Amino acid sequence: MTAQLAVEAISTGEAWVFWILGPLAVLAAIAMVSARNAVHSALFLVLVMLCLGVFYVVQSGPFIGLAQIIVYTGAIMMLFLFVLMLVGRDSSDSLIEVLRGQRVAAILLGIGFAGLVATAFYRGLQDAPAQGLEAANAPGNVHAIAAIVFTRYIFAFEVTSALLITAATGAMILAHIERRRDQKQTQPDRMRARFAPGNYPAPKAGPGVYATSDSVATPARLPDGRFSERSVPQILPKRQLTEAEVAPKGTASPFGRRAESGGAADSRSGAAGRTNESAGNHASAAPSVGQGGEGR
Amino acid sequence: MNSFWLLIAIPLASAAILLLLGRWADRWGHWLGVLSVGVAFALGLTYFFQLRNLPASERSAEIDLFPFLQVGSLQVDFGLLFDPLSAVFVLLITGVGFLIHVYAVGYMAHDPKRRTFFAYFNLFVAAMLLLVLGNNYVMLYFGWEGVGLASYLLISFWYTRNSAATAGKKAFLMNRVGDAGLAIAIFIMFATLGTVDYAGVAEGVARLSSGVTLALGLLLLLGACGKSGQFPLQAWLPDAMEGPTPVSALIHAATMVTAGVYLIARSNPIFDANPTAQAFVVAIGAITLLMGAIIGCAKDDIKRVLAWSTVSQIGYMFLGVGLGGGAYALALIHLLAHGFFKAGLFLGAGSVMHGMRDQTDIRRFGGLWKYMKITWATFLVAWLAIIGLPPLSGYFSKEPIIAAAFDRPGWTGWLYGIAALLGAGLTAFYMTRLFVLTFHGPKRWTEEIEHPHESPPIMTVPLILLAFGSVGAGWLLSTSVPDWLNPVFAGVHEAEAAHHLSHAAVTWLSIGVTVLGVLLAWALFRNGTALTEQPAGALVRAARRNLYGDAFNETVFEKPGIYLTRALVYFDNKGIDGLVNGLAAMVGGGSSRLGRTQTGFVRSYALSMLGGALLVAVAFLVVRLG
């Protein structure tokens, strides 16, 4: 067989790509597995998928490579990130392993398995030359794929589309929160709950309202000057920007009017709910200048 | 003549009826028991006279009822033999047995289980008759076991008493040791001679080597010792006195304990062929007669004294059959006479106990001759008979044995002769002690506790009849029995007599020793004795403890047996149960260990999945590439 069909030679370009992106993919995979923060894990997986996408392109599969990047990375991983934000960001894994010997056993088995399969495949494929997809890709990769999918694999195609529809419907059903008829709050009940003592009837202030910066992490100020806890999502650490960060770029100098209040204002991030003497006077949104000693 | 199987069948049928009918037979059961033995006695007399009418050379009748055992080349029939030897035993068993049955009607009058008692009593008579009427050793063994069973049932008749139950067990177990010897002897007989008939064995003995005959002799002797309570298996007989007095009288005085003597007499061809075996028999007889006499001097229970007396007298009988030759007949004469006077003594003791509210301690008797005249008179006659004063029966039976002992050649003749003489003296001593302490001397009882009175006629009439037997039987027997028994002992050869002492010298010596014993006892005990046990010398203390016979049995057999049992129980509990339980525990423990792999965590299951995938990959690769 080797004599009859053409044997594809691997170009040096491909070799370079492989040897750079291959180890990168492996490192990213390991980092994905061992990252404590779940979002970092997701981002490392995105990196791995991008590398794989490049590999597909390099191996004469442009369609599949781009599909990997667009569909897999772009859609599926983003879906992962959405759900992580909704659900899994707080619950980071602790380092302590509950099951005894699980880590050791997993790593040992992993090394064994990898070694076994890799060696087996390597030895098995050592003498197998690559045929190359020159001939197959002759009418163009997409055309060729379409020709095969819509003739030979048409049934699988239809079934997978049915699968997609089913999956979407299933997800909708799973995510729907069914409330019992009698538990539904009627409008009068909602009104009463809204004005019950302990509840704040006004809509929640957006972050940065009446504040000295427009960062999402800056809490809003209440009419009496206090910081509103409810204006900043709980997962974001609250911080106050310094004057220098707040001022439009290229306007105030870092050592100008700030010198009067010394460095007192710098270390006030995360301070919220402090009492304020001049409660009502400084409710203006303008950056307060030269008013040291007042809570920022 | 061909219907002498009725002798066995009638008492057996009576026993069966009494046992099966149960409580319905309670009112008249005892009379049926008495009647069956009476009919058996009448039949026995008839057959005896029929036998006497036959010429001497043909004096035996044999019948084969049915084949009993047919295994391979062994053919044993349920065969019966009525010859002179079995005839005299039949008369003894049924005659004395009838009198004792009548006595028991009165003695057991207040016992609610009287009917059962007579059932067992009849069973005993039937088994004893089978023993003496069998024509082969297997039939003898059948009867042997039957009397052992009846003895056990009757000794522990009042089984709610701990001592009675224990005594029954002890008797049965010690008998068993003897029975094992007898059984092995029968096996050897079959193995070497191919037959177990008396006739076959008698004629085949000549072909056996002396080793085999010695073995046979010793094993038969072991069996006889077990049944007759001879050394070393004597410990059960005194304890057997726990049974009712009629039982002691019939079984443990007159009949069952004489079965051993019968066995040796019947096996005279074997013993005659081996002088060593005979020497053993003689030695055992001598040891036992002295032992029984010594211990009998130290006992305070009236029945125990009589029991040791029985042991001692049977020792005389063993001495006789061991001496061989003409002494066979002498031993049997003593056996028959002993049956009369010992039964009379026991029944008299029972009468005394009955009159003294079941008191058995002779230290609490004394001066009873005034209150129980008939009992005293009959007891007197039996006492004179046992000590061997002429012209009563004991003199005619015991003195010839002493003479035969002195006739034995060599130093053994002196030894056994002096032993027998000494035994006679001791017999006189302890029997006189018993008689004097019971009936004479100051009274040591109280009206409130004992209140002596004479027994009813149903008990005293048999006593009187037995007294007549004690008087007259001796002279009658000594003149007729040796000739009568000639056909049985035809084959034995007479050893030449050594005549260490002349017969006259022996006679005077034995009378003198007897009188000396009587005088000594009368002198010591005519004023009564202390009510409690007195400190005494080493020999008396040893005699009080049965010459340490029980202690020996306990230490050598019982204690190791108990330790062995305990060790086996321990091994069974810890070892075998431990093995089984350990297996179960292992399975249980293993399964709970295994169960712990079900942690419920998905990740551990995923780990095992990865492990499994690894194994599959390995297997695949090994198959494909290897």
Place this chain on the structure above:
Amino acid sequence: MQPGYYIVLAAILFTIGAVGVLIRRNAIVLFMCIELMLNASNLALVTFGRITGTLDGQIMAFFVMVVAAAEVVVGLAIIMSIFRTRRSASVDDANLLRY
């Protein structure tokens, strides 16, 4: 440099994903490790397609991608509904089948 190297790389990535499944407790990160395993097998499929000179490998990889998408959708929906009821996204909490 041979096509076999791609297969080795795919094997290594697959194993890393498998070890990640065993080690991580957060359900979503676990799911991502499974996605890594699927990707590794995709790489292997494409490479085999190249070795044999047919496009079937790429088509199979395409279908794997589709199925993975459907699976992710449903799986994440399940995880979300579990999180809503139990307020925990740890897979160790589902251990009621323990002995």
